[in-house]
Amino acid sequence: MGELKLCCLGVSHKTAPVSVREQFSFKGEELESALLKLNALPSVEESMVLSTCNRVEIYFTTRSETPFKEVIDFLIDEKGADLDQINSHFYRKVDRDAVRHGFYVASSLDSMVVGEPQIVGQFKDAFSLAKELGTIGTVLCRFCETALKVSKRVRTETGISKNAVSISFAAVELAKKIFGELHGKRVAIIGAGEMAELAVKHLMTNGASEVFVVNRTFERAQKLAQEFGGKAFPLTELETVLKMADIVISSTGAPGYVLTPENVLPALKERKHRPMFLIDIAVPRDIDPALNDYEGLYVYDIDDLQQVVDANIKERLREAEVAKEIIEGYVERFMKWLRELEVAPLIAELKEKAESIRKEVLSKRLPKLGLTPEQEQEVDNITRIIINKLLHQPITSVKRKAVEEEARNQVVQIFREIFGLGKE
Amino acid sequence: MSPEAFIYSTAVLYGISTLHYLLYLIFRKEKLATVGLYSARFGFLTNLVALILLVVRNGSESLFTPKGAFLLFAVSVVSIYLYFSTKHKLSLSGAFLMPWATLFSFVASLVSGVPKTAFPVGIVGMVHIVSAFLGYSAFIFGALLSILYLIFENHLKKKKFSVFFQKLPSLSLIESVIYHAVAVGFFFITVSMFAGAVWSEKIFGTYWSWHPKQVATLISWFVYAGIIHLYLYGEWRGKRFCYLNLLGLFVIVLNFLGVNLLSSKDVHSFKG
Numbered sequence A: 001m002g003e004l005k006l007c008c009l010g011v012s013h014k015t016a017p018v019s020v021r022e023q024f025s026f027k028g029e030e031l032e033s034a035l036l037k038l039n040a041l042p043s044v045e046e047s048m049v050l051s052t053c054n055r056v057e058i059y060f061t062t063r064s065e066t067p068f069k070e071v072i073d074f075l076i077d078e079k080g081a082d083l084d085q086i087n088s089h090f091y092r093k094v095d096r097d098a099v100r101h102g103f104y105v106a107s108s109l110d111s112m113v114v115g116e117p118q119i120v121g122q123f124k125d126a127f128s129l130a131k132e133l134g135t136i137g138t139v140l141c142r143f144c145e146t147a148l149k150v151s152k153r154v155r156t157e158t159g160i161s162k163n164a165v166s167i168s169f170a171a172v173e174l175a176k177k178i179f180g181e182l183h184g185k186r187v188a189i190i191g192a193g194e195m196a197e198l199a200v201k202h203l204m205t206n207g208a209s210e211v212f213v214v215n216r217t218f219e220r221a222q223k224l225a226q227e228f229g230g231k232a233f234p235l236t237e238l239e240t241v242l243k244m245a246d247i248v249i250s251s252t253g254a255p256g257y258v259l260t261p262e263n264v265l266p267a268l269k270e271r272k273h274r275p276m277f278l279i280d281i282a283v284p285r286d287i288d289p290a291l292n293d294y295e296g297l298y299v300y301d302i303d304d305l306q307q308v309v310d311a312n313i314k315e316r317l318r319e320a321e322v323a324k325e326i327i328e329g330y331v332e333r334f335m336k337w338l339r340e341l342e343v344a345p346l347i348a349e350l351k352e353k354a355e356s357i358r359k360e361v362l363s364k365r366l367p368k369l370g371l372t373p374e375q376e377q378e379v380d381n382i383t384r385i386i387i388n389k390l391l392h393q394p395i396t397s398v399k400r401k402a403v404e405e406e407a408r409n410q411v412v413q414i415f416r417e418i419f420g421l422g423k424e
Numbered sequence B: 001m002s003p004e005a006f007i008y009s010t011a012v013l014y015g016i017s018t019l020h021y022l023l024y025l026i027f028r029k030e031k032l033a034t035v036g037l038y039s040a041r042f043g044f045l046t047n048l049v050a051l052i053l054l055v056v057r058n059g060s061e062s063l064f065t066p067k068g069a070f071l072l073f074a075v076s077v078v079s080i081y082l083y084f085s086t087k088h089k090l091s092l093s094g095a096f097l098m099p100w101a102t103l104f105s106f107v108a109s110l111v112s113g114v115p116k117t118a119f120p121v122g123i124v125g126m127v128h129i130v131s132a133f134l135g136y137s138a139f140i141f142g143a144l145l146s147i148l149y150l151i152f153e154n155h156l157k158k159k160k161f162s163v164f165f166q167k168l169p170s171l172s173l174i175e176s177v178i179y180h181a182v183a184v185g186f187f188f189i190t191v192s193m194f195a196g197a198v199w200s201e202k203i204f205g206t207y208w209s210w211h212p213k214q215v216a217t218l219i220s221w222f223v224y225a226g227i228i229h230l231y232l233y234g235e236w237r238g239k240r241f242c243y244l245n246l247l248g249l250f251v252i253v254l255n256f257l258g259v260n261l262l263s264s265k266d267v268h269s270f271k272g
Helices: A018-024 A028-040 A069-079 A083-089 A096-106 A118-133 A138-157 A167-179 A194-205 A218-228 A235-244 A261-270 A289-293 A302-369 A373-403 A408-419 B004-027 B030-058 B060-064 B066-088 B091-110 B122-158 B163-167 B171-204 B212-233 B238-262
Strands: A005-012 A044-051 A055-062 A091-094 A186-191 A210-215 A231-234 A247-251 A276-280 A297-301
Touching: A005 A018, A005 A069, A005 A096, A005 A138, A018 A055, A018 A069, A028 A044, A028 A069, A028 A118, A044 A118, A044 A138, A055 A069, A055 A096, A055 A138, A069 A083, A091 A096, A096 A118, A096 A138, A096 A302, A118 A138, A138 A302, A167 A194, A167 A247, A167 A276, A167 A297, A167 A302, A167 B122, A167 B171, A186 A194, A186 A235, A194 A218, A194 A247, A210 A218, A210 A235, A218 A231, A231 A235, A235 A261, A261 A276, A261 A289, A289 A297, A297 A302, A302 A373, A302 A408, A302 B163, A373 A408, B004 B030, B004 B066, B004 B091, B030 B060, B030 B066, B030 B091, B060 B066, B060 B122, B066 B091, B066 B122, B066 B171, B091 B122, B091 B163, B122 B163, B122 B171, B122 B238, B171 B212, B171 B238, B212 B238
Parallel strands: A186 A210, A186 A247, A210 A231, A247 A276, A276 A297
Antiparallel strands: A005 A055, A005 A091, A044 A055
């Protein structure tokens, strides 16, 4: 029997196209039965499966010399895949690498969009399912708990998920850069469109108070206004709306400019030059770019928003580097714990052995001395102290050595032999 | 205990703070800003201790020596900075303010702190000088933030995704912090003027003597009263408000330089 290894066999968006990922994904019932079958494999001690649309990963612990063999055979059986496919798309990680990878995944460093929050929930689900089915024990339980703790720390201490990485969120972020708090701000949407409506929704959830919907066909405006709980206006009343709105999102199919200096400037004057944020999501554009040159007007078109997104992604990657530093500390500590766990039974056995020797000797010799109960108690204490002091050094040493990468196995072996422990 | 050791450590701590804030400007890592902030905080403490030790050793007249004045200037600039920036997450402004604090504390370590003549300072004199420095520091901070505002506004408009774009919270927040800084400055300058008049009466027997410093301060006071008025009632918001603050800074600098040139024999020259 070899030493305990924590392994990860997985496939992700980084190593395989969606066609491969979907072939190996586990859903619902299938996931449960797969997890139970996996755990029934003779070499696997604990196991859990993380299956999302971007990755399928099997985390397991084993003492086998060929840790991945049985799990791969299982995948081949279960999914009807061939070995070549698995060899070319799956990554195999052991111990430190597996732990680090798991922490990266849970902290969303390995995600397609770095910092996206969904993976935390998915990781939690995988953890609780495995716990419910009883396929994980001490090691993977601790692994998952640490991963979630790390993920939380990364989220709060780095800017990894701070900046917007979608067009509609970028619009919200920019609005906040201009207005600060969005409470009490009024939004106008001209035309309709998925992205524009999404942006309005995000603005609302971030505090914007009122929505005005302008559309060429008044019925459509009314329908959309109802959805947002706002007011509908026909296109002819555009100027009235402009006078009231702080943020304007335009997404019409009009061939020419809808917002021009002619209709925006009077509104701006009426607003006493409080700033106005104009977002152009239409192609061809709705808002005359020349408006950006006027004081207090900020015009962003779809390319500008995309640039904000790109800059934010770069920022996230920068923050990911900080996150990696934080994670490394946790990987180190987890591995230390895992190694110490390995020698824990050995140490327990040693203590037990010492205790049984002590008891044996005392029960033979003590009655012959004819001591008072107090004196007997004192002798009992003294022998305990001697044993504790004697064992203290070897125990701390073997714990320390167990954590070291090299010579770990020999040291443990020698420890066994010297104290005559754990016949294998 | 001699203040010197504390002055040196202040200069070093402010230097460390400056360095980290400048690196923050380049590498944008929050950790750098945190180091910058904590060294500024520790520097503030040593700065304060140095100032107190100087006053204890050389008397309150030493506030009017070059060493005392520079120490006081550094401590008030940093206290204004710490008060506003930590409240509003404006760490970026540290890169623009801490170099000045470093310079002031460094100069303070070089110049004399021994008063040449003894004159009664008293509580009124202390209030006068401390609130004057706090007031001017707040104005300076407001002007620095105005520069940040103008850069930020420009980058928002030109779609330049710079460190200003990324790290500054929002135009409206900066604007309101500028206003608060100016209001705080105005309060302290007003206090300082009254205390100065009372103190003048104690020493010279007159509240007002058309002394150049008095005139210059009165002008600054009117300029800032005008700025606050235009902001509150004249709709001078945003960029225009920032330009007004830069004008205010210009007036203050003239005030400082002018008084140093014109009234070189007076306590306001800080020659000890």
